[in-house]
Amino acid sequence: xxxxxxxxxxxxxxxxxxxxxxxxxxxxxxxxxxxxxxxxxxxxxxxxxxxxxxxxxxxxxxxxxxxxxxxxxxxxxxxxxxxxxxxxxxxxxxxxxxxxxxxxxxxxxxxxxxxxxxxxxxxxxxxxxxxxxxxxxxxxxxxxxxxxxxxxxxxxxxxxxxxxxxxxxxxxxxxxxxxxxxxxxxxxxxxxxxxxxxxxxxxxxxxxxxxxxxxxxxxxxxxxxxxxxxxxxxxxxxxxxxxxxxxxxxxxxxxxxxxxxxxxxxxxxxxxxxxxxxxxxxxxxxxxxxxxxxxxxxxxxxx
Numbered sequence: 498x499x500x501x502x503x504x505x506x507x508x509x510x511x512x513x514x515x516x517x518x519x520x521x522x523x524x525x526x527x528x529x530x531x532x533x534x535x536x537x538x539x540x541x542x543x544x545x546x547x548x549x550x551x552x553x554x555x556x557x558x559x560x561x562x563x564x565x566x567x568x569x570x571x572x573x574x575x576x577x578x579x580x581x582x583x584x585x586x587x588x589x590x591x592x593x594x595x596x597x598x599x600x601x602x603x604x605x606x607x608x609x610x611x612x613x614x615x616x617x618x619x620x621x622x623x624x625x626x627x628x629x630x631x632x633x634x635x636x637x638x639x640x641x642x643x644x645x646x647x648x649x650x651x652x653x654x655x656x657x658x659x660x661x662x663x664x665x666x667x668x669x670x671x672x673x674x675x676x677x678x679x680x681x682x683x684x685x686x687x688x689x690x691x692x693x694x695x696x697x698x699x700x701x702x703x704x705x706x707x708x709x710x711x712x713x714x715x716x717x718x719x720x721x722x723x724x725x726x727x728x729x730x731x732x733x734x735x736x737x738x739x740x741x742x743x744x745x746x747x748x749x750x751x752x753x754x755x756x757x758x759x760x761x762x763x764x765x766x767x768x769x770x771x772x773x774x775x776x777x778x779x780x781x782x783x784x785x786x787x788x789x790x791x792x793x794x795x796x797x798x799x800x
Contacts, residue, residue: 499528500545501577501608503568503639504560508539516541516563523559524548529578533642540568540642544577569639585648589655596659597764600633603652604761604781607645609635626653629660629771632778660771684735686742691750693742695726695735702730705743713754719789720752736765737772740790744775748792757788 506512520527529544547556557567588606592599603609607624622640626633626649633653641649684695684702695703703726713719722743726736747755759766761784770777770788778789 498547498549498551499573499575499577500547500551500556500570501573502543502545502556502560502570503540504543504565505538505540505568506565507537508534512539512564513541516560516565519559519563520545525551525559531581533644535643541565542639544573571638588652592652592656593659595764596656596663597767598762599628599652599656599767600635600779600781600786601761601764603633603649604635606652607635607641607649608637608639609781610637624649626650628653628656628767630774630776631767631770632776633767634778634780636780636782660768684730684738686738688742688746691746693739693746695730695739697730702727703735703739705739707743707747707750707752707755710752711756717753718751719754719756720747720750721756721758722747724757731765734772736769740769740773740775744773744790744792745795748795753791753793755790755792757790759786759788760784761786 504516517527525548526546527543528546531542533540533542545556553570556570560567584606588602591602603626610621621636621638623634623636624641624646682697684697687694687696691707693705694701703724705722705724708721708723710718710720722740724736724739724743726739744755757766761781763786766779766786766788770779770790775790780787780789
């Protein structure tokens with residue numbers, strides 16, 4: 498069975514040799530190794546093949562018996578043996594081609610995990626990266642090293658640069674800043690109770706609904722928002738306008754934040770929040786993406 502194992506110890510000669518010797522004696526094969534140096538300690542991530550029947554407890558005993566500090570161990574596949582510089586280059590190529598895929602790509606690159614249920618599993622560490630005014634957060638049980646944080650920040654800077662150049666190019670080539678659709682039509686936006694709809698020629702092409710509040714951090718009032726735009730009308734600014742209006746409506750209803758939940762591969766989220774000019778916080782956990790947007794300082798909807 499393959500395991501991805503993280504360990505730490507003070508940076509001194511011979512530590513890795515002792516761990517390798519102990520693995521050999523136990524019939525454990527080290528197939529991959531990454532070293533994350535630090536000022537006072539070193540973190541090693543190893544891919545190990547263990548005898549049948551081994552579990553996390555056995556690995557912890559192996560590591561600690563070698564003089565190292567056990568951090569974490571998770572089962573993995575042969576994909577964990579991929580060359581790490583190659584993974585980063587491939588991630589950068591994907592981001593250059595599709596900057597909006599950044600949350601999904603960075604989650605995969607750093608092996609983001611699902612949040613455990615309350616009281617279950619080890620505490621999770623978070624890596625927060627900023628693109629424009631949007632904060633992207635991924636979480637996992639293994640602490641992020643300073644090397645990984647620096648790599649993540651470099652990726653975020655890359656996305657920010659690409660998106661800024663894209664906006665500048667679009668501004669140069671734009672003669673009309675309006676958001677008109679085919680035939681010169683412009684959607685009308687109507688508020689009905691706790692919903693905002695985008696209406697075109699009498700048909701609803703987009704809808705944002707503000708739901709009842711749920712508990713938030715530090716006593717904040719959080720209202721989930723469900724937002725959809727018909728496929729034929731996406732990428733035309735409708736989602737951004739609905740997000741802004743729904744946020745202002747939620748503020749009128751007493752919310753401090755709104756919460757959107759979608760698939761991790763939804764690449765419309767990042768540009769939508771950026772275009773709305775909001776300080777959103779995008780969080781990745783496995784195949785789920787959540788967005789929190791503070792709304793307490795927004796102007797209320799007119800009327």
